[in-house]
Amino acid sequence: MIEIGIDVGGTFTDVVLLDRVAGRLEVTKTASTPKDQSIGILNGLARLAVDPRTIRRFAHGSTVATNTVLERKGAKVALLTTAGFRDLLEIGRTNRSKVYDMKLTKPAPLVARPLRFEVRQRRFVNGEPAVALDEGDVRAAVEACAAEGVEAIAICFLHSYIDGADEERAAAIARGVAPSIHVTTSADVVREYKEYERFSTAALNAYVMPVMDRYLGRLESRLADAGYREPVEMMKSSGGLMRASTARRYPVETLLSGPAAGVMGAIHVAERSGFRNLITYDMGGTSTDVALISDGKVVRTAETRISNLPIKTHMIDIKTVGAGGGSIASIVGGRTFKVGPHSAGADPGPACYGKGGTVATVTDANLMLGRLSSSYALGGEIRIHPERATAVVSELAQAVGLAPEEMADGVLRLVNVTMASAIREISIQRGHDPRDFALVAFGGAGPMHACDLARDLAIPQVIVPPAPGNLCAFGLLVTDVVAERSETLLARTAGLDPARLAGRFGELAASAVEDLVRDGIPREAIVTVCTADMRYVGQKSELPVPMDLGNLSTQSVDDAFFGVYAERYGHTRRVAPTEIVNLRAMAVGAIEKADLGRLSPPAANPESDAAGVLARRRVFFRETGWTDCPVYDRYRIAVGTRVPGPAIVEELGATTVVGPADSFTVDSQHNLVVDVRAEGAVEGA
């Protein structure tokens, strides 16, 4: 039985093939085809020489929705909303992303003002009688939309989280009047209060819907033509898979598709090696994603923004910074030396790619210091020109007055500073001590920087999974199928009837389970998890609190909240009244997880010796200067052998750099586990 995971990134399309029966794991990379990502996918499959008819699962991480929003290339969208509020979407919460910038402008709303229609309709929560939906207004608005060539309509009414009937009725009218226009309703996308965030999510959903629909249509027909029969599954930002049919309805849930797959992959490989406290570290060409996993649990947030537009769907809490292999080193204002956030990207890319890049990047620095092989890169698709890297780095060194290798080392130190800041933010600044965590390094550049980064942060161990450049694609194959439901309760805990609360959780959970059953998951394979978003009365933000439905009382709910609050904030006030804001249920259709230990790893390089040494070369380490360093073939090193640093460990598409004072082993799961020697004399943290 063959399973395929495909993660389409901005530059590369990564493919992983898993054959559990034959114990086979294969990986490949091919250039992405941004105009139609499905072409790259078929190219990738062709490289694997796999018969699509033998594929049982096809799990997909996609940047279609992300790029559509970032590049503002979505559909022509209209909004139907409660009279008096058509400008809510443009006004938002009036936030600004940057202080001290007089010329900063607010991002344009996704729906232009003339396409924001008001319809007579209003619901109150204080007992005043509702204003009934004026169906004539709806019809007139939809007819105007059709005349204007609108492709998708978002229907967003105040207080629809309580009762979505008006939105549903308006949607039905819209579908009747203009069947070719996509329609989404706010309560269907997020059934939670706070209208601007919910409306924004619905508008984003509508904005992406026609694009996602067309894309999936092309992908499915290409796959069908090739003989593939099973439905496509897509990765959600929350770290679960959904069927393509669901993704067509909720494309907004795929905005962090690829990064979420990386986190799920990292959790899986690390857990198999016995690590449950992780910092996942995915460094690519332009950016780095980091996330913190405590006791194997993913932290999710419902307060994300993309291009400064809020999204209220649940997403893994991932921090992204502009630091990658392509990050450009420069001198600003004649004085300040900077690396990133600008990137040379894939085109022209680093100077050493020889594609016209003329500025020094992180990759050029790595190459110059011997950390990166000059013979091949990125799966052999790109020829490397080391002399160009040396030239650009030397030029910069001259300007600053440093030796070329000091300059190159400086570039690495500074890009590490940026990444270390991001990790501090998700760990130290949230009350976690990095010394209790392992750093899981992946992405094309992650393993090259991980040991230095860990040393900076006093993280004791680094884990490098096999084929780290393809971990996101692999992550797709170890992710469960998940359906989520939420609704707003907004009630004080003290006045709650536990039986009724359990009942509402039960209904939510049942409805999530039905989603999975409809997608063909056997009922007995589904488990449900319930959480409540809680806060002290008077606070404005909530914390997710796990609920034990078997033991639900106002006291147990409060106790659970106090526990979570104390963990997050260091103290808790037992006497203050609390309230439950939202109820959440998640149905998980667990899939059988692949056991890396039972798979044969990718093939070793035949040129390596018995100890796995491929070659020796001069590598610059800060601690020891230019050093004669062995270069290992990762897949030739025997499991369990402890190898002392310094070492360069190579495999197709990735290089791990192990410092002179560090050492590593390859464990039974084929993970490289590096013990990082901390810097001397560091006390307390």
Place this chain on the structure above:
Amino acid sequence: MVDPITFEVIQERLISIVREMRATLARVAYSSVLYEARDFSCVVMNARGEAVAQSEDNPGHIIPLPWSVRIAIERFRDDINPGDVILINDPYSGGTHLNDVAVICPVFVGGRLLLFPAIRAHWADVGGMTPGSLSGTSTEIFQEGVRIPPIKIYEGGKLVRGVADLMFANMRVEPERRGDLQAMIETCRTAERRIHEMAAKFGIDGLLEAIDVILDRTEAQIRDLIGRIPDGTYVYEDYLDASGTTDDPVLLKTRIEVTGTDIHADFTGTAAQVAGPINASLAVTTTAVFTILKTVLDPDLPVNQGAFRPVRVTAPEGTILNARFPAACGGFAEIRRRTQSVVMGALSRALPNAIAGDVKGSANHCYVGGLDPETNSHFIFYEYPAGGTGGFLEADGSSAFRSFDEGDFSSIQPVESIENELPLVIERTALRTDSGGPGTMRGGLGLERDVRVATARASYSVLSDRCIIPPYGLHGGVAGAPNGFTYRHAGIELQPGKIPGKATGCPVVRGDVVLMRSAGGGGYGDPLARDPQRVHEDVRLGFVSERAASEAYGVVFARDGTVDAAATARQRAALASQYCHLKVAAHGAATGEYAHGRRYVQVHPSSSTRGGLVEGAPIEIVVTVGAPLRAWLKFNDALPQDSVWIGSEGAAMVGVVPGGTVRLRSLALGHAVAPRIAAPEPAPASEVVSA
């Protein structure tokens, strides 16, 4: 000698310490004004009392925090020991208002005093005459809470119990206050650990050397930028609406001298301190000057003492900008904002391309509160609506968008939270048509929010400004609409207090609708030069009414809605011909630039036929480069016809000489928004105003 890469690493680590302090305090603080509204700032200072690193702090705190720390360090110079913690909140010692309490912890490494982490945080209550300590009606500092000169609250690691007990006995909600103090000290201890780590990694001497170089480098960086401002003296003035006790405008005046890479901002001539809470310390004035420099020169400039060095600020003691004991200081935020406006206005002649039209100019605190009989509990609705930002060289301003001196916080709450939690109904939330200041680049629109009272009675309070005198436009651009906080009772729109924007406890009843209107941004450039197609788009979007398109922009539409080019050309010519251009009279032709705390310009009465000028009315003297000078009109028979006397200082403010030509334009003030009503009932004691 530390290498350039290590400098960068050390600078980033120092800023990381401040970021960690911010995150830690938000995590361990007890009161919501800290953990949610994040009304606090953090700094690391060196032993000389210089700010070494700050982070994403409120611009209002940038200078006051290190200023207070420096005063405290000087006070205890030879008597600072390990385990000491110093406390200070005195506004006259570089502070803001009494609610902002600073905690300072010396860090010793190897017996040597190395650095001071310090925090200034808004305590929700520090005693005084009203809960929350701030009130729009206070007239002296004693009414605003406990005044803390620099004192040691810990000595050698031991709490000075008597001092703490005395202090907390005079504040409301004592446990929360003690919790917040503890949280601030814990946060400084976190920074202390990081400083020890850095000293171990880089060595004490290496670290101190790097810090000196970082400060010098930042100084060199800002000097480079200041050097690009043409040398010269730039003068400008503007007004706060009113002191609160009277409705007379309050004058703020600046003279900015740029000499090479130095800047001196002199506020001599600014109004004397007032009986209301609209007074501030020189530190607040200085932070306003620095905010504009950083904004205009380089938004990414690091914030440390090096950046402050080339900037000198003077303001005579006893003015609202350098208030003397016992002036009340609660409303310093409005002063900070108007100080920014005048500095921007002065620099707009030096850097015409770098500066945008003015902004809403006030925090816009708006409160509706009372006792909800259904739940028998007190409720309070509190919003501070953002306005439009100013137009600028490259683009129109943005609508309903926080201004450059404000952080990434919401200014309005979700309708669905308000209606769930409070006995109020939001009837409307909309962009405010025609509020953006007309210009070649239009100012952004303010917002309108209609809040209906859905309980028997409540009270309505406002602390705002720029409700009378609107945000100015630049280079011929027109002012944005002023802020407005009124209410509708039985179908009639009313002011909640005697002075627009200043109201305490105005009674409102079920069915009344509180009308919040935030200011539009100032326009940039002459509106008659705006691309007619952009005006067409503005009308299509409803940002500009068809009438305003014709009257303010001179754009006329044909029957099919497209721009009628010929009619537009005619209308623009007609409007331009109505511009009231007058010749500047000799400086000696008259006297009396100021009277009753405001500027007067004088014209021959025959000029009243030009441009509808009315004696006593406010006007703007408009020039093609720079901000318009605001003044009131006085008729003078002795002047030649078609001339205007603006005095020598007035002439300097707009950069003209006698014989030159200026344009007079009438200025619509915010009084007209709604009729005034009689004074409301006195404020109930529960009204809280925060800045």
